[in-house]
Amino acid sequence: MKSVLQFIFWLLVAFVALFLAIVLGERGAWYLAWVLGTVMIILIAVAGTVMLDARYEDDPLE
Amino acid sequence: MHSLDTVVDLSRWQFAATVLYHFIFVPLTLGLSMLLATIETVYVITGRAIYRQMTLFWSKLFAINFALGVATGLTMEFQFGTNWSTYSHYVGDIFGAPLAIEGLMAFFLESTMVGLMLFGWGKLSRGKHLLVTYMVALGSNLSALWILIANGYMQSPVGSTFNPATMRMELTSFSNLVFNPDAQAKFVHTSIAGYLTAAMFVLGISAFYMLRKRHIELAKRSFRVAALFGIFASIAVICLGDALGFINGADQPTKLAAMEGLWKTAPAPAGFNLIAWPNQAEQKNEFELQIPYLLTPLVTHSFTESIPGVDALEKQAAQRIRNGIPALVALKTLREHPNDAAALAQFNAHKADLGYARLVQRYAPDVSNATGAQIQKAAADSIPPVAPVFWSFRIMVAAAFLMLGFLILAVNYSLRGTIVDKRWFLKVAPWMIPVPFIANEAGWLVAELGRQPWTVYEQLPTWISASTHSVGYMIFSLTGFVLLYSIFIVIEMYLMVKYIRLGPDDDGHGATESATQPRVSQWSEA
Numbered sequence: 001m002k003s004v005l006q007f008i009f010w011l012l013v014a015f016v017a018l019f020l021a022i023v024l025g026e027r028g029a030w031y032l033a034w035v036l037g038t039v040m041i042i043l044i045a046v047a048g049t050v051m052l053d054a055r056y057e058d059d060p061l062e
Numbered sequence: 063m064h065s066l067d068t069v070v071d072l073s074r075w076q077f078a079a080t081v082l083y084h085f086i087f088v089p090l091t092l093g094l095s096m097l098l099a100t101i102e103t104v105y106v107i108t109g110r111a112i113y114r115q116m117t118l119f120w121s122k123l124f125a126i127n128f129a130l131g132v133a134t135g136l137t138m139e140f141q142f143g144t145n146w147s148t149y150s151h152y153v154g155d156i157f158g159a160p161l162a163i164e165g166l167m168a169f170f171l172e173s174t175m176v177g178l179m180l181f182g183w184g185k186l187s188r189g190k191h192l193l194v195t196y197m198v199a200l201g202s203n204l205s206a207l208w209i210l211i212a213n214g215y216m217q218s219p220v221g222s223t224f225n226p227a228t229m230r231m232e233l234t235s236f237s238n239l240v241f242n243p244d245a246q247a248k249f250v251h252t253s254i255a256g257y258l259t260a261a262m263f264v265l266g267i268s269a270f271y272m273l274r275k276r277h278i279e280l281a282k283r284s285f286r287v288a289a290l291f292g293i294f295a296s297i298a299v300i301c302l303g304d305a306l307g308f309i310n311g312a313d314q315p316t317k318l319a320a321m322e323g324l325w326k327t328a329p330a331p332a333g334f335n336l337i338a339w340p341n342q343a344e345q346k347n348e349f350e351l352q353i354p355y356l357l358t359p360l361v362t363h364s365f366t367e368s369i370p371g372v373d374a375l376e377k378q379a380a381q382r383i384r385n386g387i388p389a390l391v392a393l394k395t396l397r398e399h400p401n402d403a404a405a406l407a408q409f410n411a412h413k414a415d416l417g418y419a420r421l422v423q424r425y426a427p428d429v430s431n432a433t434g435a436q437i438q439k440a441a442a443d444s445i446p447p448v449a450p451v452f453w454s455f456r457i458m459v460a461a462a463f464l465m466l467g468f469l470i471l472a473v474n475y476s477l478r479g480t481i482v483d484k485r486w487f488l489k490v491a492p493w494m495i496p497v498p499f500i501a502n503e504a505g506w507l508v509a510e511l512g513r514q515p516w517t518v519y520e521q522l523p524t525w526i527s528a529s530t531h532s533v534g535y536m537i538f539s540l541t542g543f544v545l546l547y548s549i550f551i552v553i554e555m556y557l558m559v560k561y562i563r564l565g566p567d568d569d570g571h572g573a574t575e576s577a578t579q580p581r582v583s584q585w586s587e588a
Contacts, residue, residue: 027237030246030305034253037298038096041257045291046103052286053108056479 065533066525072536073145073528076543078510080138082503083547087131087554089502092206092253093260093295094124095199098179101287102195106188116280116287117195118183119566120264125180126557130550132168137543139165145536149517149527156222156233157212160240164208172201206256207249214245217509218313219518224416226396226409231521247309248509251302254295255505259498261292262465265472267562269491272482277565285481289472296466303462304360310512311361311369314519316444317512319372320451322357323347327371331358337456340448345372372445379444383422383437386415387429417521418444424525446514454507461501468494 024032098121105113139161142150150157175197182191215222221238222231233239265288271281311318318324323338325345334356338347359365370378389412395405419429422440426432432440472491475481481488513519517527 027241028246030243030250030302031241034250037250037254037294038257041291041294041298042096042100042103044294045100045287046107048290049100049104049283049287050108052476052479053104053110053283 066530068533069531069536070525070528072533072540073531074524076145076536076540077138077141079540079544080134080141080547081506081510083551084131084134084138085502085506086499086551087127087134088206089252089256089259089498090127090263091124091131091202092256093258094120094127094263095195095202096257097260097264097288097291098124099192099195099199100291101284102192104287106192112279112283115566116284119280120284121180122561123267123558125176126554126561128176130554132173134547134550135168145529145531146517146527147529149522151230152522152527153215153219153222153231153518156215156219156231156239159233159236160208160212160215164205164212167201167205167208172198172205175201203253203256206253210249210252211240211242211245213509214242214248215239216516216518217248217310217513218242218244219521224413224521226393226406227400229393229397231518243309244306244313247302247306251299251306251505254299254302255498255502257295258292258299258465259502261288261295261469262494262498264288265292265469266492266495269488270562271565273485273488273492278482280566282482285472286476289469289476292465293469293473296462296469300462300466303459307361308363314512315370316372316375316446317451317508318361319370319375320446320448320512321455321508322361322369323350323448323452324357324369324371325373327368327374328357330362330368331355331365332369333357334360335452338452340452342445342448372448375445376441379418379421380437380441382415382418383432383440385412386417386419387422387432388412389416390419390423390429417516417518417523420523420526421515424523443515446512451508451512454504454511458501458504458508461497461504465494465497465501 020035021032024035098117101113101120102117104110105117142157142161175194178186178194179191179198182194186194219231220242221233221235223234224230225232239245264284268281268285268288271277272285307318307321323335323340324332325340325347333352333354335347336351336353338350340346341348355365358367358369361369389409392405392409392412393416395402396409399405418440421443422432422437423429424443425436425439468490471487472481475484475487515524516522517524
């Protein structure tokens with residue numbers, strides 16, 4: 001039951017994301033750019049930090 | 063008339079002072095909330111205690127800044143009613159909605175979530191706390207969105223029409239207001255400038271710690287996150303600045319001419335004035351250093367489109383003033399005889415230039431008798447103050463490129479893992495903290511001074527927008543605001559320096575874990 005509810009929740013999230021992408025892409029291209037840009041900046045900063053952390057964790061010189 | 067001019071000038075000074083103070087805090091709130099969410103995401107993913115310690119430390123500085131940002135922002139909204147009552151009456155139907163939503167975003171969503179973020183540690187699971195931090199970031203930025211939608215309307219009034227029956231502007235399309243291209247580009251530019259401000263702030267303080275060999279683990283990691291976060295923000299803010307310039311160039315040619323010190327319409331492709339000394343009285347640049355052919359592709363994204371200079375824009379303004387005068391005359395008739403069909407027809411035929419007629423009303427209260435000289439004087443008023451707009455723009459752009467260069471080096475040293483050894487760079491970094499703040503203030507000056515002489519572009523002149531306070535009242539309140547806000551700045555600086563000096567060890571949450579402590583189970587309750 002929990003899995004079904006989780007599935008429905010993420011399905012709704014996907015619908016909202018699609019709806020926003022369509023509406024913002026059509027009328028608010030810069031707003032969509034902000035959403036995508038912010039997500040990209042956060043993802044790259046997080047991924048880069050995790051990667052560098054793992055890299056230097058075993059490096060006693062750093 | 064002189065007293066009225068003085069009251070308008072003092073009202074402008076008061077609003078400018080409060081906004082300039084407020085805008086010191088806002089970009090840092092916008093950016094630091096996103097950066098906090100980024101750091102906390104790393105904490106939730108890796109489960110390393112050092113990232114929890116980092117989140118706690120930076121959220122302490124965020125809280126100080128947030129509190130003072132809210133305190134300085136409150137009075138601004140009241141000023142629309144107290145000092146700009148004509149403006150509020152004229153466009154309140156449109157301006158009121160985004161301003162009210164901004165208040166709801168700031169005080170309900172943002173402030174509630176800030177409380178949960180600061181005091182929810184240990185009470186919420188890590189996943190839930192992260193969600194709250196993201197809601198703080200979203201709330202801060204959505205709050206900025208609505209105030210910039212309101213500002214976008216002042217820059218490029220869309221989705222509204224003037225109703226001669228009520229003598230005010232009325233909203234015709236809420237979606238046009240929200241999706242106004244000026245508001246969109248301005249929001250994205252401002253929000254990302256906030257990210258850049260936060261990145262430079264975190265980089266500077268982290269460098270300070272590394273230089274002093276204090277909190278090295280926290281400082282190194284904070285530096286890495288901020289460098290990666292900042293480099294993309296820096297590139298984005300420059301690209302979006304170009305987009306905003308492109309939109310403004312089409313919507314507000316007077317602002318563009320002032321930004322570029324363009325007195326005469328030059329054949330395409332026009333040269334870009336890298337440095338110049340504009341002389342508004344004689345409508346020329348005393349000195350200019352020009353890069354040939356650059357301006358046209360820069361602002362029109364073409365090589366053939368001509369950019370109107372001040373000379374052409376003044377001629378257009380004079381023509382529009384003449385065309386708008388019958389609308390203003392008809393409006394006077396409609397005020398006394400609302401059902402006068404001839405007056406309504408005359409108004410509708412000339413209403414597009416109603417705002418321009420109001421410019422000459424300053425010199426000729428009975429506009430139907432306005433002389434050629436008065437019209438010419440009003441047309442000259444339609445050009446914003448060129449030198450401050452020109453130089454503010456260049457300061458902003460120079461600061462943006464300086465930060466980009468700095469961040470390229472910061473990322474390079476971070477990726478190589480050599481940042482701790484680059485003493486010269488660590489010494490420079492704290493001095494870079496003021497740079498984004500200077501750029502933000504300069505950007506605000508370009509946007510708002512460049513809109514003059516209008517509060518609502520081509521609709522409502524500034525000279526007519528203010529309340530009818532006495533000069534003494536305005537001097538008293540302006541002095542009070544400057545003193546109070548200066549105290550706020552001192553308090554902010556004192557608290558920031560105090561908590562930066564104390565560092566992350568004394569955070570009251572017992573979060574003194576080292577980077578080598580074992581990882582915590584990834585999704586466990588905190």
